[in-house]
Amino acid sequence: MRTAVIAGVADHPLRDGKLEPGGSVLAAQARVAAAALADAGASWSDVDGLLSTGMWGIPGVGQLPTVTLSEYLGLQPRFTDSSNIGGSSFESHLASAVRAIERGACDVALITYSSTQRSDRSRTLGGRAPVLTMQYETPYGMPTPVGGYALAAMRHMHEYGTTSEQLAEIAVATRAWAALNPAATRREPLTVDDVLASPMISDPLHQLDSCLVTDGAGAVVVTTEEHARACGATPVHVRGYGEAQSHWTIAAMPDLTVPPSAASGRRALEMAGIGVDDIDVVELYDSFTITVLLTLEALGFCRPGEGGEFVSGQRTAPGREFPMNTNGGGLSYAHPGMYGIFLLVEAVRQLRGECGPRQVAGARTALVNGTGGTLSSASTCVLSVA
Amino acid sequence: MSAPPAGRPLPVVDADSAPFWAALRDRRLMVQWCGTCDRHVFYPRALCPHCHAELAEWVECSGSGTIHSYTVARRPAGPAFAADVPYVVVLVDLDEGVRMLSNLVTDDVDSVRIGARVAVRFEDVTDEITLPLFEPAPDA
Numbered sequence: 387m388r389t390a391v392i393a394g395v396a397d398h399p400l401r402d403g404k405l406e407p408g409g410s411v412l413a414a415q416a417r418v419a420a421a422a423l424a425d426a427g428a429s430w431s432d433v434d435g436l437l438s439t440g441m442w443g444i445p446g447v448g449q450l451p452t453v454t455l456s457e458y459l460g461l462q463p464r465f466t467d468s469s470n471i472g473g474s475s476f477e478s479h480l481a482s483a484v485r486a487i488e489r490g491a492c493d494v495a496l497i498t499y500s501s502t503q504r505s506d507r508s509r510t511l512g513g514r515a516p517v518l519t520m521q522y523e524t525p526y527g528m529p530t531p532v533g534g535y536a537l538a539a540m541r542h543m544h545e546y547g548t549t550s551e552q553l554a555e556i557a558v559a560t561r562a563w564a565a566l567n568p569a570a571t572r573r574e575p576l577t578v579d580d581v582l583a584s585p586m587i588s589d590p591l592h593q594l595d596s597c598l599v600t601d602g603a604g605a606v607v608v609t610t611e612e613h614a615r616a617c618g619a620t621p622v623h624v625r626g627y628g629e630a631q632s633h634w635t636i637a638a639m640p641d642l643t644v645p646p647s648a649a650s651g652r653r654a655l656e657m658a659g660i661g662v663d664d665i666d667v668v669e670l671y672d673s674f675t676i677t678v679l680l681t682l683e684a685l686g687f688c689r690p691g692e693g694g695e696f697v698s699g700q701r702t703a704p705g706r707e708f709p710m711n712t713n714g715g716g717l718s719y720a721h722p723g724m725y726g727i728f729l730l731v732e733a734v735r736q737l738r739g740e741c742g743p744r745q746v747a748g749a750r751t752a753l754v755n756g757t758g759g760t761l762s763s764a765s766t767c768v769l770s771v772a
Numbered sequence: 773m774s775a776p777p778a779g780r781p782l783p784v785v786d787a788d789s790a791p792f793w794a795a796l797r798d799r800r801l802m803v804q805w806c807g808t809c810d811r812h813v814f815y816p817r818a819l820c821p822h823c824h825a826e827l828a829e830w831v832e833c834s835g836s837g838t839i840h841s842y843t844v845a846r847r848p849a850g851p852a853f854a855a856d857v858p859y860v861v862v863l864v865d866l867d868e869g870v871r872m873l874s875n876l877v878t879d880d881v882d883s884v885r886i887g888a889r890v891a892v893r894f895e896d897v898t899d900e901i902t903l904p905l906f907e908p909a910p911d912a
């Protein structure tokens with residue numbers, strides 16, 4: 387069987403959280419796709435698969451993102467996937483691209499994403515239109531999405547005694563990684579006290595428990611191992627993947643303290659044939675500090691209820707026991723609304739040893755976990771270099 | 773908030789939800805009940821999410837429940853709620869065994885606790901829509 391690998395990645399330069407040098411979501415995806423193809427040593431004429439989703443152009447052209455993008459990019463792909471399961475979509479797109487390449491449905495797949503939400507000033511805490519299932523949520527003014535995460539955090543604190551200080555440890559450690567990444571948006575030092583003193587948004591989550599609101603664009607090139615080597619790329623293998631969804635409206639979440647990454651992570655690790663102790667570097671979707679804490683427990687890095695203790699003492703900071711969110715994460719690098727593609731970009735760079743001052747020494751195996759909606763969907767990938 | 777915001781987005785009633793909202797106009801909190809697996813179901817839908825039998829029966833709830841979790845919105849969910857911060861968003865476990873998202877109407881947003889008993893409070897918003905909000909139970 388053909389082996390599919392990641393051959394190239396790219397993220398778009400930002401300045402003060404905005405695309406540099408500006409441009410539309412389509413232009414940004416064109417630039418970042420070109421950069422990822424160059425990184426892979428591949429050419430535009432090789433591309434016969436396109437996977438993309440986003441929140442742009444809705445209602446309108448964005449409802450068919452791969453169709454719109456194919457035209458804009460001058461591509462006529464024979465395989466496309468525009469599944470949207472929220473910010474975790476791109477981990478699922480990677481799995482989809484791998485399956486397509488293994489089966490010969492395409493040879494070179496391009497995964498892209500962009501958002502200009504910061505330049506557009508389009509972000510609010512307003513809920514979704516009060517139709518269908520959202521008629522039981524939106525009329526009550528839950529700040530979206532932070533309110534759903536706040537309900538989960540409040541419940542976790544109630545059940546396990548988790549504290550705001552413990553959640554703040556995650557933001558502080560992630561900022562320390564951002565300080566080592568010249569591409570990160572927020573790089574100034576941060577303390578636990580700073581997080582606790584930042585304005586409360588939705589109890590118990592503060593502003594600095596929350597991700598940034600930035601623009602952004604990213605791309606990933608997936609192809610056969612044979613083609614990647616012929617292009618001179620360093621192949622990154624996709625050893626396992628798994629997906630899970632448990633609810634959409636927060637009232638339907640089976641257990642507020644257990645996100646669907648419990649199932650997606652188990653599936654990905656089983657497929658890879660390894661355990662959590664075999665992971666060298668971890669990239670977890672960090673829309674909020676609580677997202678990370680719940681995901682660490684769900685993936686089995688610690689037991690349920692022990693996430694607060696696990697992250698204490700800056701355990702996830704640079705140079706410590708548990709390297710996590712090494713680009714500075716959605717909390718400090720960038721968060722354009724659907725962050726998942728940047729988890730893949732950073733994991734690949736770590737595995738290829740390209741990360742300079744933030745490089746995790748000897749990183750051979752990475753776990754990436756995307757979270758979408760309001761802890762609604764999860765998609766986990768296990769990546770490695772041979 | 774002591775009263776619900778006037779400009780809040782209102783539910784768009786559909787065929788699934790029409791009986792739910794119609795009952796609320798009459799100050800009754802009704803949910804579906806599955807006779808096949810003997811469970812209450814919220815929100816209203818065609819098939820039971822537990823056993824996938826067709827749902828046809830509605831039953832009235834006591835309106836009493838327990839706070840499963842809550843948050844105090846210090847920033848509004850859009851301009852419609854701007855005048856109302858801080859306000860409380862709650863997940864209520866009704867005694868019948870279903871969970872609903874709603875607001876807890878209270879003048880003391882810092883007094884809310886998980887596990888506290890609450891009771892439904894019918895809030896007429898328009899001629900068509902009465903929202904099931906909650907308030908601390910009288911004997912709590």
Ligand SMILES: [Zn+2]
Pocket residue numbers: 806807808809810811820821822823824825
């Ligand atoms: Zn049933």
